[in-house]
Amino acid sequence: xxDLFAFDDVHVVGSDGSDILRGVTATIRAExxxxxxxxSGAGKSTLLRLCNRLDVPTTGxxxxxxxxxxxxxxxxxxxSVGMVFQRPTPFEGSVADNLEVASPGADRxxxxxxxxxxxxDASFLxxxxxxxxxxxxxxxxxxxxxxxxxxxxxxDEPTSALDPAxxxxxxxxxxxLAGDGMPIVWVTxxxxxxxxxxxxxLVMVDGRVAVAGTFDDVEASPDRAVRDYLAGDxxxx
Amino acid sequence: MAPDTTGVEIGxxxxxxxxxxxxxxxLISWRQELRLGGPIVVAVGRSLVQLILVGLALELIIDPTxxxxxxxxxxxxIVLFAAWTVRQRAADVPNAFGLALAANAAAAVVTLGVxxxxxxxxxxxxFLVPTAGMMVGNAMKYTVVAGQRIVAxxxxxxxxxxxxxxxxxxxxxxxxxxxxSAIRTAxxxxxxxxxxxxxxxxxxxMTGLILAxxxxxxxxxxxxxxxxxxxxxxxxxxxxxxxxxxxxxxxPDHRLLV
Numbered sequence: 001x002x003d004l005f006a007f008d009d010v011h012v013v014g015s016d017g018s019d020i021l022r023g024v025t026a027t028i029r030a031e032x033x034x035x036x037x038x039x040s041g042a043g044k045s046t047l048l049r050l051c052n053r054l055d056v057p058t059t060g061x062x063x064x065x066x067x068x069x070x071x072x073x074x075x076x077x078x079x080s081v082g083m084v085f086q087r088p089t090p091f092e093g094s095v096a097d098n099l100e101v102a103s104p105g106a107d108r109x110x111x112x113x114x115x116x117x118x119x120x121d122a123s124f125l126x127x128x129x130x131x132x133x134x135x136x137x138x139x140x141x142x143x144x145x146x147x148x149x150x151x152x153x154x155x156d157e158p159t160s161a162l163d164p165a166x167x168x169x170x171x172x173x174x175x176x177l178a179g180d181g182m183p184i185v186w187v188t189x190x191x192x193x194x195x196x197x198x199x200x201x202l203v204m205v206d207g208r209v210a211v212a213g214t215f216d217d218v219e220a221s222p223d224r225a226v227r228d229y230l231a232g233d234x235x236x237x
Numbered sequence: 238m239a240p241d242t243t244g245v246e247i248g249x250x251x252x253x254x255x256x257x258x259x260x261x262x263x264l265i266s267w268r269q270e271l272r273l274g275g276p277i278v279v280a281v282g283r284s285l286v287q288l289i290l291v292g293l294a295l296e297l298i299i300d301p302t303x304x305x306x307x308x309x310x311x312x313x314x315i316v317l318f319a320a321w322t323v324r325q326r327a328a329d330v331p332n333a334f335g336l337a338l339a340a341n342a343a344a345a346v347v348t349l350g351v352x353x354x355x356x357x358x359x360x361x362x363x364f365l366v367p368t369a370g371m372m373v374g375n376a377m378k379y380t381v382v383a384g385q386r387i388v389a390x391x392x393x394x395x396x397x398x399x400x401x402x403x404x405x406x407x408x409x410x411x412x413x414x415x416x417x418s419a420i421r422t423a424x425x426x427x428x429x430x431x432x433x434x435x436x437x438x439x440x441x442x443m444t445g446l447i448l449a450x451x452x453x454x455x456x457x458x459x460x461x462x463x464x465x466x467x468x469x470x471x472x473x474x475x476x477x478x479x480x481x482x483x484x485x486x487x488x489p490d491h492r493l494l495v
Contacts, residue, residue, distance in 0.1 A: 052403060053490060053492065054399055054402065054403065054492060054493075055492070056490070056492070074490045074491050074492075075405045075406075075407065075491065076405070078402065078403055078404065078405045079404070079405035082403070082404075083400075083403040085396060085399070085400060085403075087396060089396050089397050089399075089400035091397060091400075091401070091414075092414070101401065101404065101406070102404045102405075141400070144404065145403075145404070148404055148405060
């Protein structure tokens, strides 16, 4: 099976000239949940945004299922690789209006099915999307992404703005989707969450992938930055 | 309906006496320690010099014995000058000059096309030059508003815009709600002005005509046409600027660049 994503010496330089990614070479498998882990400012979100071309690398190349991302049609790619953001981003209007933005002309049954995959019932369709709780709004955003029928999901710290119950719910949902064959790339700075969710992790430190593999690989990493990160997380903030 | 040309002449003495009002403004500034004495004197002096220069230029241009091309040249000049002014005022708007130029040119084509193409005013220098001046002058400030608004909207709503792009929307579809909001913000004050005209204030063109001795009904009809001209110009420039600028704020591969 081809890798979901393969990064080859990817550099990203910010508009202020700072190095955001400094030569990332890594692969992400096309199965299960892969967590991209690391401290704030390590470049995790940038790595994720590269995957559906909301950002582009300054140098280096990225492949999606073997195809060069630079050659892919960005609109088609973004529907193949759905993304859920850190904060819920409900659009103006009802939940049905939100689903309509993602899938113009979708019928009610399709909408109910998409809501169901995010564990929301049909009664949500007519509710004002901007009057939902944080957890409900994030599920609507997930349903809105799922209705485009993506073949992979990118989730950028999707529980960081949620309460613990909503966080647990969304994690369970991710496991269900992954179990149904949807590969998920989940960015988090929370080591405990990564342990709950992921079979494989990429630990990013200072714009590079310091170690990639299972948690045993991470624990055994001789990389000083990784050891410092793990020690800091154990000590707590 | 051509306005009557009989009217009053206030002469240099009249202008000199009206400076008493400026002295009142200076006194208020002095008494209230507003420190606006210098700026008021500069503004008054500058306005006088500018108006005299424009008056001399207009006397040359509006002279019916001169070719109409001279008036069109003047219209071209004010469109260019307005674009330059917009660039000065909206430094944070990328390529404001080109956009303002395109917007004012589009507004000129649309509004002057209707006003003169349909014979609402006769195509003569006496009508063309002041009409174009009012159109560009009013549209200019809304060009700045529309430009600044679309940049601010897309920056403030960045998360939403990117969520739309991430669903596979084109930049045009993703930006549409924010373009709409920017145009609405830019046009609304002019709609309010149009609605309140005559009740709350008497606009400049009408006041000028009445002061110059034109029958008030004739003055009102001219003013109505001018108001609609300005409304059309403001709508056109706001739309051109908001859409044109939004296009520049996205990359060809539909990424938001602000």
